[in-house]
Amino acid sequence: xxxxxxxxxxxxxxxxxxxxxxxxxxxxxxxxxxxxxxxxxxxxxxxxxxxxxxxxxxxxxxxxxxxxxxxxxxxxxxxxxxxxxxxxxxxxxxxxxxxxxxxxxxxxxxxxxxxxxxxxxxxxxxxxxxxxxxxxxxxxxxxxxxxxxxxxxxxxxxxxxxxxxxxxxxxxxxxxxxxxxxxxxxxxxxxxxxxxxxxxxxxxxxxxxxxxxxxxxxxxxxxxxxxxxxxxxxxxxxxxxxxxxxxxxxxxxxxxxxxxxxxxxxxxxxxxxxxxxxxxxxxxxxxxxxxxxxxxxxxxxxxxxxxxxxxxxxxxxxxxxxxxxxxxxxxxxxxxxxxxxxxxxxxxxxxxxxxxxxxxxxxxxxxxxxxxxxxxxxxxxxxxxxxxxxxxxxxxxxxxxxxxxxxxxxxxxxxxxxxxxxxxxxxxxxxxxxxxxxxxxxxxxxxxxxxxxxxxxxxxxxxx
Amino acid sequence: xxxxxxxxxxxxxxxxxxxxxxxxxxxxxxxxxxxxxxxxxxxxxxxxxxxxxxxxxxxxxxxxxxxxxxxxxxxxxxxxxxxxxxxxxxxxxxxxxxxxxxxxxxxxxxxxxxxxxxxxxxxxxxxxxxxxxxxxxxxxxxxxxxxxxxxxxxxxxxxxxxxxxxxxxxxxxxxxxxxxxxxxxxxxxxxxxxxxxxxxxxxxxxxxxxxxxxxxxxxxxxxxxxxxxxxxxxxxxxxxxxxxxxxxxxxxxxxxxxxxxxxxxxxxxxxxxxxxxxxxxxxxxxxxxxxxxxxxxxxxxxxxxxxxxxxxxxxxxxxxxxxxxxxxxxxxxxxxxxxxxxxxxxxxxxxxxxxxxxxxxxxxxxxxxxxxxxxxxxxxxxxxxxxxxxxxxxxxxxxxxxxxxxxxxxxxxxxxxxxxxxxxxxxxxxxxxxxxxxxxxxxxxxxxxxxxxxxxxxxxxxxx
Numbered sequence: 001x002x003x004x005x006x007x008x009x010x011x012x013x014x015x016x017x018x019x020x021x022x023x024x025x026x027x028x029x030x031x032x033x034x035x036x037x038x039x040x041x042x043x044x045x046x047x048x049x050x051x052x053x054x055x056x057x058x059x060x061x062x063x064x065x066x067x068x069x070x071x072x073x074x075x076x077x078x079x080x081x082x083x084x085x086x087x088x089x090x091x092x093x094x095x096x097x098x099x100x101x102x103x104x105x106x107x108x109x110x111x112x113x114x115x116x117x118x119x120x121x122x123x124x125x126x127x128x129x130x131x132x133x134x135x136x137x138x139x140x141x142x143x144x145x146x147x148x149x150x151x152x153x154x155x156x157x158x159x160x161x162x163x164x165x166x167x168x169x170x171x172x173x174x175x176x177x178x179x180x181x182x183x184x185x186x187x188x189x190x191x192x193x194x195x196x197x198x199x200x201x202x203x204x205x206x207x208x209x210x211x212x213x214x215x216x217x218x219x220x221x222x223x224x225x226x227x228x229x230x231x232x233x234x235x236x237x238x239x240x241x242x243x244x245x246x247x248x249x250x251x252x253x254x255x256x257x258x259x260x261x262x263x264x265x266x267x268x269x270x271x272x273x274x275x276x277x278x279x280x281x282x283x284x285x286x287x288x289x290x291x292x293x294x295x296x297x298x299x300x301x302x303x304x305x306x307x308x309x310x311x312x313x314x315x316x317x318x319x320x321x322x323x324x325x326x327x328x329x330x331x332x333x334x335x336x337x338x339x340x341x342x343x344x345x346x347x348x349x350x351x352x353x354x355x356x357x358x359x360x361x362x363x364x365x366x367x368x369x370x371x372x373x374x375x376x377x378x379x380x381x382x383x384x385x386x387x388x389x390x391x392x393x394x395x396x397x398x399x400x401x402x403x404x405x406x407x408x409x410x411x412x413x414x415x416x417x418x419x420x421x422x423x424x425x426x427x428x429x430x431x432x433x434x435x436x437x438x439x440x441x442x443x444x445x446x447x448x449x450x451x452x453x454x455x456x457x458x459x460x461x462x463x464x
Numbered sequence: 465x466x467x468x469x470x471x472x473x474x475x476x477x478x479x480x481x482x483x484x485x486x487x488x489x490x491x492x493x494x495x496x497x498x499x500x501x502x503x504x505x506x507x508x509x510x511x512x513x514x515x516x517x518x519x520x521x522x523x524x525x526x527x528x529x530x531x532x533x534x535x536x537x538x539x540x541x542x543x544x545x546x547x548x549x550x551x552x553x554x555x556x557x558x559x560x561x562x563x564x565x566x567x568x569x570x571x572x573x574x575x576x577x578x579x580x581x582x583x584x585x586x587x588x589x590x591x592x593x594x595x596x597x598x599x600x601x602x603x604x605x606x607x608x609x610x611x612x613x614x615x616x617x618x619x620x621x622x623x624x625x626x627x628x629x630x631x632x633x634x635x636x637x638x639x640x641x642x643x644x645x646x647x648x649x650x651x652x653x654x655x656x657x658x659x660x661x662x663x664x665x666x667x668x669x670x671x672x673x674x675x676x677x678x679x680x681x682x683x684x685x686x687x688x689x690x691x692x693x694x695x696x697x698x699x700x701x702x703x704x705x706x707x708x709x710x711x712x713x714x715x716x717x718x719x720x721x722x723x724x725x726x727x728x729x730x731x732x733x734x735x736x737x738x739x740x741x742x743x744x745x746x747x748x749x750x751x752x753x754x755x756x757x758x759x760x761x762x763x764x765x766x767x768x769x770x771x772x773x774x775x776x777x778x779x780x781x782x783x784x785x786x787x788x789x790x791x792x793x794x795x796x797x798x799x800x801x802x803x804x805x806x807x808x809x810x811x812x813x814x815x816x817x818x819x820x821x822x823x824x825x826x827x828x829x830x831x832x833x834x835x836x837x838x839x840x841x842x843x844x845x846x847x848x849x850x851x852x853x854x855x856x857x858x859x860x861x862x863x864x865x866x867x868x869x870x871x872x873x874x875x876x877x878x879x880x881x882x883x884x885x886x887x888x889x890x891x892x893x894x895x896x897x898x899x900x901x902x903x904x905x906x907x908x909x910x911x912x913x914x915x916x917x918x919x920x921x922x923x924x925x926x927x928x
Contacts, residue, residue, distance in 0.1 A: 184656075184757055185656040185757055186656075187654065188652070188653065188654050189652065189653030189654075189655070190650075190651065190652050190653075191651050192648075192649040192650075245649075293648055293649055
């Protein structure tokens with residue numbers, strides 16, 4: 001590795017000890033760089049987890065790759081549950097299984113956000129150079145020094161930290177990014193979906209057993225809304241209901257109209273009968289949980305001066321419908337680490353190259369995630385979609401180096417998101433042509449398929 | 465007019481006495497509603513105008529309509545100069561004229577931002593119910609009361625104002641909008657062009673005469689950059705140079721590389737020879753003027769609670785390439801006034817309907833303005849564009865109720881911007897089809913034209 005570090009000991013300040021910050025600190029520790037991390041919340045390993053924030057995640061190839069790079073995957077694997085596909089729940093209770101990958105070797109992993117974060121903090125602190133200070137809310141930053149200002153909400157003490165380098169991993173409402181907005185020519189957008197979400201729990205059975213198929217991501221696709229469920233280690237499932245806020249968009253199926261207990265019960269009974277049976281305390285849960293929002297954040301630049309950069313949700317928060325938010329943030333770490341490998345502690349160069357390579361890809365996954373919402377809540381349930389999935393699987397077998405399902409490119413490979421987005425569109429056009437007016441695999445014009453694929457899709461490199 | 469006002473005397477607070485705020489205050493005065501207006505800057509009627517802000521505007525039909533509604537147009541007309549079309553300056557000095565409208569009855573009006581603003585303030589203050597307090601910088605707002613907080617930067621006094629209603633016309637960097645960003649589900653984007661601008665002046669001749677054609681908007685289109693010039697009442701022209709910031713985008717024609725005096729002189733000599741001859745003090749001007757940025761702002765909602773709304777640049781700042789920024793803000797006043805006519809002082813209803821109708825249109829003019837940059841700096845100079853303009857004019861004569869040039873819909877009518885945007889695209893497709901592979905009007909397939917137009921374009925209402 002062509003690593004050129006200055007002789008002087010480096011110190012990096014990380015703002016935010018969430019998933020991305022905690023993982024990133026280990027990357028730095030492995031390079032012998034000291035890290036001081038400041039986290040707004042109390043130590044979650046000692047306190048109750050805050051409610052309302054999405055508590056289930058789907059760890060897949062990009063995230064796993066990063067964890068492996070720093071030797072953490074084996075530990076994290078212990079708290080993960082493989083999910084091999086989607087288990088669709090029809091309104092009449094009929095179950096259908098849609099495999100994610102080509103076979104049981106391709107799966108995504110349900111993991112608890114809190115457990116993962118706690119593990120990453122533990123593993124980070126095993127490195128003597130990594131320190132975490134909690135209850136430290138970032139209140140501002142002087143980019144020129146750089147110096148970060150914090151307020152300790154417990155001790156009511158304000159303090160500041162000077163540093164060689166600052167990396168802001170403080171999430172979708174990043175305080176550091178807010179300060180960047182004061183700079184001229186800072187491009188920024190935050191866009192909310194007209195949908196909110198409620199988290200609900202299906203408890204474990206009497207003997208701690210899973211009350212539905214354990215190794216699947218459950219979906220109740222209902223067109224304009226949906227319920228999903230992911231398994232937890234203790235036998236329970238965390239469910240998330242995604243629903244339009246207003247009746248203008250959702251009609252009678254909107255958060256606005258579920259505010260009455262009667263409506264809630266009949267809504268669940270009509271649309272999610274089998275889930276309702278497993279949630280005896282639905283009402284209590286529903287009315288005590290906050291409604292979550294769904295936001296996409298894009299911005300540019302990520303880097304200010306030569307010393308400060310954003311990473312993860314702080315520069316590219318996305319909606320959860322491709323299960324890639326955490327994976328994208330972990331992949332940021334992979335790319336940033338690669339740039340440090342190339343340019344050592346020439347941080348200006350490191351940060352500029354990292355943002356240059358990475359922004360196209362994070363813009364792409366933001367768009368992919370928004371597009372996948374329609375697929376999850378609506379299309380997956382349609383015969384047309386299911387038929388196209390069959391053709392897709394067949395084409396992947398026939399042309400493994402050229403035709404890779406979009407879901408696989410995003411989830412089971414490290415092909416840049418922007419490439420996956422672009423090729424996904426080309427492939428969708430091919431699928432539309434091939435599936436037009438037919439409904440059986442035997443009617444597919446395979447000759448035409450070959451011509452379309454070889455003319456439109458260049459071979460891509462080996463998948464991971 | 466179905467106007468239902470409460471018996472109690474209403475008071476409206478307007479934040480910002482720029483063009484939109486000043487005009488809006490007159491609308492309220494005409495309805496017998498008192499207005500207190502607060503302006504961050506000192507009274508520009510007593511102080512020097514600040515440099516750097518675009519000082520020339522193009523007043524057209526939408527803006528004129530609003531001025532007429534409140535009886536101000538005759539006064540403003542006195543400080544306006546009609547521009548009947550574009551005067552293109554080729555690199556070799558050749559001049560070409562491209563008419564904007566169908567004849568001399570259709571023109572846009574060059575007007576000085578400062579003079580217009582001063583006149584509007586004078587005219588506003590003629591109404592006893594309208595008061596303006598200067599040097600009052602908005603520092604915050606409590607939306608629930610509503611109460612606005614100000615700081616007087618001259619007296620160093622802080623004060624607050626309670627009000628029935630607050631309308632924020634404080635421009636692209638609106639303080640009120642910044643506060644709205646703290647609300648959940650506030651959608652917001654600010655996007656900067658990779659181009660900046662410099663304002664320069666071509667002075668009047670020795671006897672106060674115009675040194676170029678007075679009644680035209682002058683353009684030096686140069687592909688990736690351009691210079692434009694608008695006439696002033698004193699015989700001078702205000703020129704604006706639009707150029708990429710970085711050499712990565714602009715090559716040797718970028719702001720970055722003009723920082724040296726030698727480069728500046730040779731750049732102007734190569735590309736704007738005729739303009740250079742009229743600017744003896746180019747260097748002095750160039751290096752003493754700030755570089756302006758070009759930003760598009762979109763947001764939603766504009767209205768918070770029932771009492772506070774945004775208007776003008778504060779909710780839809782756009783780039784200047786369609787000459788519609790001020791016209792769009794003035795048209796906001798027309799729409800808002802119409803809603804007050806319908807709903808009286810039911811401000812919640814007034815504001816919600818105003819934002820509902822208006823946001824589609826302001827999103828559309830934002831996009832139109834960005835698209836028109838390419839047209840102005842590049843396309844206008846191409847034979848293809850000029851030929852399509854000829855076909856367009858011919859089609860407008862043949863099908864006056866169906867085919868109205870996009871420029872005319874935006875500039876010479878009050879057709880909603882969103883309709884103009886949509887129809888503009890349909891028309892562009894028709895022009896592409898008809899102009900394909902030919903270069904003379906006699907070769908146009910007029911039979912095909914009729915079929916395309918009658919099948920694709922419904923008749924629209926009477927143009928203003």
